[in-house]
Amino acid sequence: MTNTADASPERIRRTGLTKGQVAWGCCFLLAITNWGCQQQDTFDRRSDSSARVGEIQPTSFAVRAKRRAFDGAPPVIPHVPFGVDCVTCHTPTGKEIPTIGAAPANPHHNDSQAGSLENCRQCHLFSQTTTTFVDNAFQGMPQIHHETQRAYSSAPPVTPHSLSMRTNCIACHAGPAARPEILCTHPERTNCVQCHLATDPASRSQQPILSPVEMPGDSSHATRP
């Protein structure tokens, strides 16, 4: 039920609205990637000093949505190119950049696919203009909130979003650029998935799919001359 692929009408109807569960679910769902560092609304990320852990600010939704074509799309880059490698500032833990602000951590850092995520601009776009070529009527999927799953009221919540390409949890839930609403109360416990189960990727598609005949990487394939 934590996954959009399972969002059949029945499941949605069964969705309860327990306050605490919902709050946690949303907290995690907010945690996608960069919250950016150029535009005014986010430069001064702690200007809303009244924000407490666990409290959602409407601006966060606005900023997050503005940078994505739809929920799940890679965010566009909200600043001009600085002429350095992205990972110079977007380190595994994030970095305070003097006079500029806090660079969000790289959420892909721990990823098993990290090598394949080296080419940042494969997915993340700089913008040179705000105009369009032709107007576009596309309406993207909004952030979808589900009930958070817990085994019982005080059990650790299941991660309500896929961990695909964002296994570095602290990139969004701790560190200098994390939004206050989704800050983790216990970032010192670094092995997040020890307690917080990840959403099962197998539940993401209900289509019957043949298993791949053989997957590369099997030792039997590595035959050399």
Added chain:
Amino acid sequence: MDRRDFLIQGGAITAAATLGCERKTATAGGLPIVNLDVDWKKAPCRYCGTGCGVEVGVAEGKVVAVRGDEKAPVNRGLLCAKGYHLPGMLYGEDRLTKPLRRRADGKGFEPITWDEALDLVAEKFGETLQEYGPESVAMYGSGQWTVFDGYAALKWVKGGMKSNNLDPNARLCMASAVMGFVTQFQSDEPMGCYDDFEIADDFVLWGNNMAECHPVLFSRILEHKRKNPHVRIIDIATRRTPTSNYADMYVEFTPNSDLALANGLLHLLLKNGKVNRAFVEENVVFKRGVEDLEEIGYGCTGDQAERYTFKDKGRDSSLEELEEFLADYTPEKVSEISGVPVGQIQALAKLYGDSQRGTVSLWCMGVNQHVRGTWMNNLINDLHLITGKISRPGNNPLSLTGQPSACGTAREVGTLCNRLPSDRVVNNPKHRAEAEEIWGLEPGTINPQPGYHAVDMFRALTRGDVKAIWIQVTNPWVTMPNLERFERQPDDGRFIVVSDIYPTPTTAVADLILPSAAWVEREGIFGNTERRTQHWVKMVEPPGQAKEDAWQIMQVARRMGYENLFPWPEDDWHEAMYEEYRKFTLGAGKDLASYEDLLKSRGMRWPVVDGQETRYRYAAGHDPYVKKKEGVHFYKAKGYGEKAAFWLRPYQPAAEVPDEEYPFWLSTGRVLEHWHTGSMTRRVPQLHQAVPSAYIEINPADALRLQITQGDQVRVKSRRGEVVLAAHISGRGAVPAGRVFVPFFDESRLINRVTLDAMDNISKEPDYKKCAVKLEKV
């Protein structure tokens, strides 16, 4: 308020209230809860030939999201910026939604009904056919056609109108790779597959900017390299690109001298005793073709500029003759021609000659769009043949493709002017008879004379030899080289039909515009680079009256009296058509998966025999057609005694070389954010905003000399035409002094007014990578 406002304002609370019952909404502590019933289905990406698997999210009858399919073997969840922004491509506000006919006064278009439109096409093609014969009608298709569209076109043109004037835009893109494989293995398409990206040790990129043009595949290589530091990437190119940043060695060569470089490597392999003699003896024959520059020409001057019909003639050769032939290509001589340092030539030869390391060669447009593109394809395949590094996991030449079904449709269905499905050709009586039997036609129906190839087709249209043409899923008034040649004259007596999803410079010259359904608005099948056939179901309704291309063709064919070719019910024909087409593939070594298996799988790589796909063609233990216990068997090459042909191919210069008046080399190409002519990607705001217009990359030294600074407007002028572009002095790519680069996606800055329509002698593929230009600051 619509969903877009909601997104912009982030006002989930207000939006939720207006979105109706499908979204269960509530708030908790000021927190908005939105549930949207999203249905996810699999599809291959619409854009390049990589064939990434995506899951398409549909809600309320619209595509609202995509995500990388984590189970897709091609991309394992990763996409590129174009792929992630796929849904926006469907919803540009100027989608074509009704058939439009040019007004009688020639100015503008008026809407007509589908019946009127289809009658008009049938009538015009019928009249032309009757009056001027099958050579006067033509269809220009696409590597973006689904298998259904291509197969319908093939039957209509070749089985119905008895014409062979059917060619795809893949002629501008993959034809040299086709002819490379056909001349050497007598069967098109690669023996290797993407599995090599996790197996090989060395990746040699010949003129191939993978980081931008095949980013997902390049990411697989980068991941492999990260896990295995011994892995090397070699970037052989005429300009530094984002790919070069990841390369262990960047080899920069003078345009067209890759021919010399490859021969230089062969020279060293022979000299250093790196020939795999056992392999060569068992599996390779040597061939030599016509090498007389005068006789071959470039297809762009004199008589050749009207009809370029050069034919290569092969004769037997030998390893001894090869040794003699290569004597000229010493590292020093090659270095002089190519500008590549001797040390790099030796390093490359060592790499190909190292039998302990797996080597994969990769190439795309740099090698294919080349006045000697077939030769260059031959030479790369030769490097693998002479060392025996072929048809083995981790050792293969793999030509990449730029369109989603250049392989599946253009090459496999055979929508080329000389082809029929599964490696069959129209000038082979046996092949024609097989097609006539499957199609239930009288013997002798199919025309044995090959038709016009793409460039020739448009030359014939300009001359008036082709009078009626139907263009689908492609944009030739942006992509043809030397565009000025093809400008339309008023009252020229031609009839041009264009099917597309958006207005383009090509629809602007049409007499009739037909609105097409795009991607998941209809059912489809694409075939990607690694022989993987992928199917998707229709997920949303097309806008307005838009219809799928295959339906349009079948409707016209029925009106012309060819209903016997399309005997299926109008509302249920996809499976029947596919299964008929599949008959061509079974037993031909190109066996496609059953329709049922395609529905269930995330694509399968042919030949699919007994429900099992094939990773490595011609390889014992992999390819079910190979009966040997080990090694390879090039069983398709019947003409060479079931061996592969090694072709001796010399270096020759480019068709046009910079001189005093036109001192710069111009190369054209792509950027990551836009796909081909940008008719889809430019309508996606995020992609347009990233690269809003074409530009010209200039070397800083040249810019200084010409007093050009960043962003200055520069006129790029050739002997054919000119265009004004903004200067990029240090952009994502870096050109060496004396060379400039311009992307071709921008319809308002048409670089193809400048390019040269010189062609490869065998594949008839134009060379968009080399011509001479001068620059003037505006």
